[in-house]
Amino acid sequence: MWRFLSVALAALLAACPDNLEAQSHVSKLRVLAVRADPPELVLEPDAGLPATTLTALAVDPSDASVSVQFALCSEITSTPSPTLPCPGTAGIELPDAGPLSARLDLADPRIAAFASQVRLDGGAFDAGGGIADELDQGVPLLIGFSARAGEQRLDGFTSLTLRSNARGPAGVNPDAPDLEIGDGGPVLAREVLRLQPVVTGDDSRTYQFSFFSTEGSISSLRSTNRTATGQLTPTWVEWTAPEVAPPASVRFWVVLREADAGTAWIERSAVVSP
Amino acid sequence: MVPERAWQATLGVETRPTPGVFVSAEGFYKRLYNLIVRTDAVETVGGVTRQQILDNAGTGRVFGLELLVRKELTERFFGWIAYTFSRSDRIDRPGEARRLFDFDQTHNLTAIASYKLGGGWQVGGRLRIISGNPDTPVVGARYLANFDAYLPIYGATNSLRVPAFHQLDVRIDKTWTFDGWMLDLYLDVLNAYNHRALEGSVYSYDFSQHAYFEGLPVIPTLGLKGSF
Numbered sequence: 308m309w310r311f312l313s314v315a316l317a318a319l320l321a322a323c324p325d326n327l328e329a330q331s332h333v334s335k336l337r338v339l340a341v342r343a344d345p346p347e348l349v350l351e352p353d354a355g356l357p358a359t360t361l362t363a364l365a366v367d368p369s370d371a372s373v374s375v376q377f378a379l380c381s382e383i384t385s386t387p388s389p390t391l392p393c394p395g396t397a398g399i400e401l402p403d404a405g406p407l408s409a410r411l412d413l414a415d416p417r418i419a420a421f422a423s424q425v426r427l428d429g430g431a432f433d434a435g436g437g438i439a440d441e442l443d444q445g446v447p448l449l450i451g452f453s454a455r456a457g458e459q460r461l462d463g464f465t466s467l468t469l470r471s472n473a474r475g476p477a478g479v480n481p482d483a484p485d486l487e488i489g490d491g492g493p494v495l496a497r498e499v500l501r502l503q504p505v506v507t508g509d510d511s512r513t514y515q516f517s518f519f520s521t522e523g524s525i526s527s528l529r530s531t532n533r534t535a536t537g538q539l540t541p542t543w544v545e546w547t548a549p550e551v552a553p554p555a556s557v558r559f560w561v562v563l564r565e566a567d568a569g570t571a572w573i574e575r576s577a578v579v580s581p
Numbered sequence: 582m583v584p585e586r587a588w589q590a591t592l593g594v595e596t597r598p599t600p601g602v603f604v605s606a607e608g609f610y611k612r613l614y615n616l617i618v619r620t621d622a623v624e625t626v627g628g629v630t631r632q633q634i635l636d637n638a639g640t641g642r643v644f645g646l647e648l649l650v651r652k653e654l655t656e657r658f659f660g661w662i663a664y665t666f667s668r669s670d671r672i673d674r675p676g677e678a679r680r681l682f683d684f685d686q687t688h689n690l691t692a693i694a695s696y697k698l699g700g701g702w703q704v705g706g707r708l709r710i711i712s713g714n715p716d717t718p719v720v721g722a723r724y725l726a727n728f729d730a731y732l733p734i735y736g737a738t739n740s741l742r743v744p745a746f747h748q749l750d751v752r753i754d755k756t757w758t759f760d761g762w763m764l765d766l767y768l769d770v771l772n773a774y775n776h777r778a779l780e781g782s783v784y785s786y787d788f789s790q791h792a793y794f795e796g797l798p799v800i801p802t803l804g805l806k807g808s809f
Contacts, residue, residue: 326790326792327783327784327785327786327790327792328785328786328789328790329786330786330787338724338726339729340726340729341726363726385727387723387732389721389722389723389732389733389734390734452726461724462723462724463723463724463725463726464723464724464725464726464732465725465726465727466727517729529729562729564729
């Protein structure tokens with residue numbers, strides 16, 4: 308008994324650092340999500356090679372101009388080495404489709420050459436050696452990206468699946484959610500409000516939400532609409548407004564991720580009054 | 582895989598330079614072979630090719646010197662000072678650089694003293710100064726958008742150290758002796774000068790901020806013990 312109490316007391320007295328920034332707090336250049344539209348590449352025998360548009364939710368609270376460069380990495384994996392130079396010498400740079408977007412088109416001759424090298428091109432995906440089976444299962448394509456805003460830089464990876472049509476046509480991304488901030492009324496400093504994501508699509512699907520804000524604190528980075536056993540569960544989190552009303556509006560983002568790799572997001576803002 | 586192997590050699594001397602004082606010194610060297618380490622190699626067993634995951638490619642060594650000076654119990658005073666210098670390192674694969682073992686403690690100094698003041702009073706203390714544990718720095722990170730998480734980029738293994746640990750514990754006893762039993766009232770103060778030891782590293786979500794877990798603060802304990 309006394310030993311147990313001693314251990315419990317020690318655990319209470321030992322201190323965890325509380326000055327580390329929370330992931331839900333956006334104070335610098337961040338990439339909060341990457342969306343591929345469509346979210347997977349599906350090889351159809353009688354159609355041309357598939358393509359998708361990649362878009363990053365790249366934000367900087369200082370409102371500096373943000374740009375993102377994407378590249379298809381030459382490593383076939385969904386668990387990359389963090390030092391893989393992609394974009395760089397281990398990547399094929401993808402053409403821009405906007406300041407935060409790029410186009411991945413398997414018909415691009417550089418990508419076709421890479422696909423041929425690793426035997427993933429549409430014309431050869433049934434060339435034997437088990438590649439057809441692998442494509443039925445789905446092959447992860449690794450995409451590297453590099454976001455820049457002034458002197459800031461953030462590198463990362465995303466992956467999307469290249470597969471045959473054995474499992475049907477390409478999936479679709481969910482609709483962008485809405486975000487309710489409290490009851491929609493004025494927000495006061497130090498007030499605690501619910502952030503409630505609202506999904507307009509099929510609620511039988513399983514979603515994971517990630518919450519971010521430029522000010523205040525969020526009780527939990529993530530929530531989900533279903534438990535591990537499939538029960539519906541509340542998706543709101545609590546946001547505590549900052550102690551002092553900031554001069555600019557507080558920006559909020561909620562990112563919705565679906566189990567089948569679909570992604571959507573929305574941005575909202577609120578003015579905090581003293 | 583085969584069992585890990587080691588051989589060890591020690592050489593020591595001890596002497597009593599004056600009555601009640603004991604001094605010893607001992608050097609040691611330990612060689613480690615066949616240490617189990619991770620590998621990227623693949624093996625084919627029964628026609629099935631699979632990742633090997635672990636093998637016996639690791640080697641290591643531990644060497645050092647222990648010194649002890651002990652004042653044996655006389656009427657009032659007892660104490661000893663022990664210092665160990667040791668070095669423990671490993672080579673994970675042939676051709677790789679030698680690295681510090683995860684729990685290497687290069688310097689370890691412990692001093693203990695106890696003094697009987699008379700009238701049933703006794704004071705004692707223990708001072709410990711120990712090298713901080715080796716630590717592997719995180720030098721960068723990559724964001725994994727599918728998982729909304731960051732992948733750390735590690736620097737050289739165990740190339741940093743957590744700051745040294747040092748702590749003084751003090752105890753004061755007052756004993757009353759009765760017929761057939763004794764009563765001991767004591768004040769035990771752990772970490773008497775309230776130095777919060779730094780126990781290990783913790784990072785922010787993107788590994789851009791670093792801090793340490795802090796150990797225990799000063800902990801006074803007042804107790805009563807009956808011995809029959």
